[in-house]
Amino acid sequence: MTTYQELIKQTALADDRYIVMTAENRAVIKELPPVLGPRFIDTGITEQTMIGMAAGLALRGRIPVCHALTTFLIYRAYEFVRTDVGIAHLPVKLSAWIAGFLSDGNGPTHQAIEDVALMRTIPGMTVFCPSDNDDMLKMLPEIWASPHPAYVRLNTRPDVYGKHTPFKTGVAEVISEGADVTILTYGMLLEETLKAVEILKNKGLSVGLLNMRSLKPVDEQAILKVAANSKLLVTVEDHFLTGGLYSIVAEVFLKNRTTADVLPMALDEKWFKPGLLSEVLKYEGFTGEQIAERILKKVGAAIPA
Amino acid sequence: MTESKHKELKDRAFKVREHILRMSTDGGCFTGASLSCADLIVYLYSGFLNVNKDNLKDPARDYLLLSKGHDVPALYGTFVELGWMDKDRLKNHLKSNDSIYWHPNRNIPGIEFHSGSLGHLPSVGLGIAMDNRLRGLNNRVVVITGDGELDEGSVWETLHVASAYKMNNLTIVVDRNHFQANMKTEELIPLEPLADKFEAFGCAVQRVDGHDFEALENAFSALPFHKEKPSVIIADTVRGKGLPSIEARADRWFCNFKPEEVESLLKELYGEAETTLTSETLTVR
Numbered sequence: 001m002t003t004y005q006e007l008i009k010q011t012a013l014a015d016d017r018y019i020v021m022t023a024e025n026r027a028v029i030k031e032l033p034p035v036l037g038p039r040f041i042d043t044g045i046t047e048q049t050m051i052g053m054a055a056g057l058a059l060r061g062r063i064p065v066c067h068a069l070t071t072f073l074i075y076r077a078y079e080f081v082r083t084d085v086g087i088a089h090l091p092v093k094l095s096a097w098i099a100g101f102l103s104d105g106n107g108p109t110h111q112a113i114e115d116v117a118l119m120r121t122i123p124g125m126t127v128f129c130p131s132d133n134d135d136m137l138k139m140l141p142e143i144w145a146s147p148h149p150a151y152v153r154l155n156t157r158p159d160v161y162g163k164h165t166p167f168k169t170g171v172a173e174v175i176s177e178g179a180d181v182t183i184l185t186y187g188m189l190l191e192e193t194l195k196a197v198e199i200l201k202n203k204g205l206s207v208g209l210l211n212m213r214s215l216k217p218v219d220e221q222a223i224l225k226v227a228a229n230s231k232l233l234v235t236v237e238d239h240f241l242t243g244g245l246y247s248i249v250a251e252v253f254l255k256n257r258t259t260a261d262v263l264p265m266a267l268d269e270k271w272f273k274p275g276l277l278s279e280v281l282k283y284e285g286f287t288g289e290q291i292a293e294r295i296l297k298k299v300g301a302a303i304p305a
Numbered sequence: 306m307t308e309s310k311h312k313e314l315k316d317r318a319f320k321v322r323e324h325i326l327r328m329s330t331d332g333g334c335f336t337g338a339s340l341s342c343a344d345l346i347v348y349l350y351s352g353f354l355n356v357n358k359d360n361l362k363d364p365a366r367d368y369l370l371l372s373k374g375h376d377v378p379a380l381y382g383t384f385v386e387l388g389w390m391d392k393d394r395l396k397n398h399l400k401s402n403d404s405i406y407w408h409p410n411r412n413i414p415g416i417e418f419h420s421g422s423l424g425h426l427p428s429v430g431l432g433i434a435m436d437n438r439l440r441g442l443n444n445r446v447v448v449i450t451g452d453g454e455l456d457e458g459s460v461w462e463t464l465h466v467a468s469a470y471k472m473n474n475l476t477i478v479v480d481r482n483h484f485q486a487n488m489k490t491e492e493l494i495p496l497e498p499l500a501d502k503f504e505a506f507g508c509a510v511q512r513v514d515g516h517d518f519e520a521l522e523n524a525f526s527a528l529p530f531h532k533e534k535p536s537v538i539i540a541d542t543v544r545g546k547g548l549p550s551i552e553a554r555a556d557r558w559f560c561n562f563k564p565e566e567v568e569s570l571l572k573e574l575y576g577e578a579e580t581t582l583t584s585e586t587l588t589v590r
Contacts, residue, residue: 038439049428049463056432059418060364064432080459083422084429088411 001137004028004156008065011144012036018144019057022067023050025097028156029067047077054092055084063091063144069103070096070112074119074151085149086122092149094119099129099153100187100238101272101280108271112153117243119151120216126150126169127216131190134159139167139213153187160191161211170217175209181295182208182226184245185236186215192281193236195288200295215248223252227260234263234295238286241266263298265291306522310352314518317386318347319574322547324382324395326562326570332399333561334407335375337551341482341515341542342449343379348521350383355444358389361414367444368417368433372426373451373480374408375559380416381405389415424457426450427477431467434475445528447476453485456494461506464535468507473529476536477508480515482544486558503537515540547574556586 001007005028012018013035020032021041033040043050047068054064066073073096074081085092096115103110119127126148130136133156143150146169165173175190181200185193190211200207208226212218227233235246246264253259265286273283281287285294321343329336346369350356354367371377384390390413397403404412408421417433420426430448437444450460467475481499483490490496500510509530513520521540530536543552548570551557562570562584572578 041435043466044469046462046466048424048459049431049466052425052428052459052463053432053435053466055418056429056434057436058432059429060433060436062436079422080425080428084418084425087419 004133004136004154005031007137007140008032009035011141012039015063017061017063019054019062019064020067021050021054021064023047023072025068027097047072048080051077051080051092052084055080055088055090058085058090058092059088063093065093065095065144067095067097069110070099070115070153071103071110074115075112078118082122086125089124090149091147093144094149094151095154096152097154101277101284101286102155102188103274104277104280105274107274111271113239113267113272114243115151115153116215116237116239116245117247120243120248122149124148125216126214128214129153129186130155130213131164131187131211132157132160135161135164135167135190135211135213138164142167142169155188157188157191160194167213170214170219172219172222173211173213174222175211176207177226178206178208178230180205180207180230181232181234181299182210182230183234183236183291183295184210184212184223184226184249186212186245187238189236189238189286192286192288192291196291196295199288199292203296205299212245215245218248218252220252220256223249224256224258227253227258230260232261232263232295232299234265234291236265236286236291238272239266241268263295265294306519311518314344314347314351317351317383318344320386321347321379321382322574323571324385325378326548326567326574328378328381328395328398329560330562330564330567333559334378334398335558336378336560337484337544337554337558338373338451338480338482339376339378340546340548341544342376342480342540343382343546344516344518345449345478345480345521345540345542346376346379346383348518348525349447350387353522353525354447356415358387358414364440365442365444368430368446370417370420370426370430370446370448371409372420372448373423373454374420376449376451376480377407377409377416380409381413384413384415423451423454424459427460427463427467430475431463431472434467434472435470437474438472443474445474445476447478449478449480451485452479452481452483452490452496452499455479455496455499456485464503464506464508467535471533472535473532476528476538478538478540480542481539482542483553484544484555484558488555499539503539507534508537509534510537510539512539512541515542516546548580549573550580550582561585
């Protein structure tokens with residue numbers, strides 16, 4: 001299985017409970033209508049109707065997988081997600097496109113940078129952020145097969161790591177372990193943090209990296225372990241500072257009566273400057289080099305070069 | 306409709322109104338909005354819908370969804386009269402030991418989906434209707450909306466989609482009691498010409514007197530009105546129907562009567578007394 005479309009096609013062909021829905025966003029599922037026939041439902045540009053309809057279908061034992069750009073899928077239809085899917089705890093699967101920096105040149109109307117915050121507040125909703133295409137294809141089968149509602153920041157970008165481990169809900173992927181610094185990240189920023197780790201290692205630092213994958217449920221043990229074993233934690237996310245990974249880490253610490261030095265890299269009370277993705281990363285300070293620089297500045301004299 | 310069937314429905318509707326009134330104290334409920342659709346709900350559950358307490362898990366059953374939600378006392382009253390629900394259970398209204406509160410929820414057998422937020426169940430109903438079509442079942446999905454609820458854009462969005470997919474197994478019934486929460490619809494956001502609006506959205510429409518069982522039977526037995534369109538029944542009703550002292554009043558939507566007022570209203574229901582109401586009116590909730 002090499003593409004999202006192939007995965008969802010095979011999944012739906014093998015199990016007729018699956019219904020593929022879209023609110024007129026077919027970019028990566030455009031070959032499915034003739035394959036799935038009436039189990040492919042395009043509701044037009046109607047996110048609220050799509051989600052309410054998905055709830056009705058799920059009530060009847062179906063597993064609807066709903067596609068739209070993130071801001072419209074879960075913000076326009078937020079109350080439908082919360083009220084129809086959330087309250088009834090139905091297995092509706094939200095496949096959200098261009099979340100975070102992936103909306104690149106669209107502008108703030110399309111910037112889903114509070115998605116993790118909003119989705120994780122819904123009781124029973126699960127939240128997942130794959131780091132690349134390979135990671136996503138490893139994660140989705142378990143997410144779709146679960147009886148819970150699920151929000152997924154889809155990510156079809158080429159494999160940046162090359163050896164993603166099998167996925168388990170609520171378990172982070174440990175890319176490396178380090179005594180000086182551990183970076184915690186999710187989604188497309190794994191690529192830049194991998195670069196940052198190389199730079200920091202070349203500066204003689206012992207650097208760990210966690211690909212969180214599952215933000216709800218979150219891997220509390222992994223967070224507590226790196227907090228105990230690293231001098232500095234760094235959360236890197238294309239999300240508002242409020243409600244995302246930095247907040248999750250803080251909640252885990254409070255719950256476990258512990259703390260750590262944490263450097264957050266997130267969007268603090270601001271939208272990001274739209275442009276080509278490479279421009280966005282550079283302007284907002286999220287390239288591998290910039291992430292490494294910010295970390296080096298923070299650790300400064302504390303760690304010998 | 307036979308005379309005996311008509312009498313059966315009428316008697317049942319009186320009983321349902323009694324239950325609504327008894328729930329309209331000690332915290333109260335949406336009395337006016339429940340009374341307006343009591344006849345409609347009694348009619349639907351007295352033989353029209355293929356649903357009974359023994360087939361509530363049957364995928365081939367008919368579905369009734371209360372989209373306006375705050376009319377649920379009328380449904381609970383009907384469940385009691387049909388023997389689906391123990392009458393004493395209504396005394397648990399608003400008590401934390403049960404799930405009987407101001408809006409529907411699936412903890413009560415017979416309630417298909419929760420509501421309370423307006424403009425949701427047309428789309429949920431559309432999903433159920435679509436599943437019926439996929440399974441090759443021809444059971445019906447009936448969604449009761451309020452008229453004020455039609456202010457919500459999501460209702461029209463869903464009609465647009467239902468019409469595109471030619472969902473003739475979906476029926477929207479509007480409890481057209483001419484009031485939204487605090488005001489007459491026509492004085493706030495006018496809805497008329499309402500039938501024209503539904504028709505423009507690709508629906509086949511009939512308009513009936515929502516308190517006339519004969520008229521309701523004529524309309525519902527003609528479903529679907531068109532083989533390639535969703536059907537809409539605009540049921541003209543009266544807020545507070547059956548109780549002259551609260552009928553068609555903007556301030557008697559949600560009612561929390563004093564116990565003695567309930568007793569007087571119960572007599573008024575059967576034409577035996579008039580009621581002087583002094584209980585506080587709630588115009589905003």
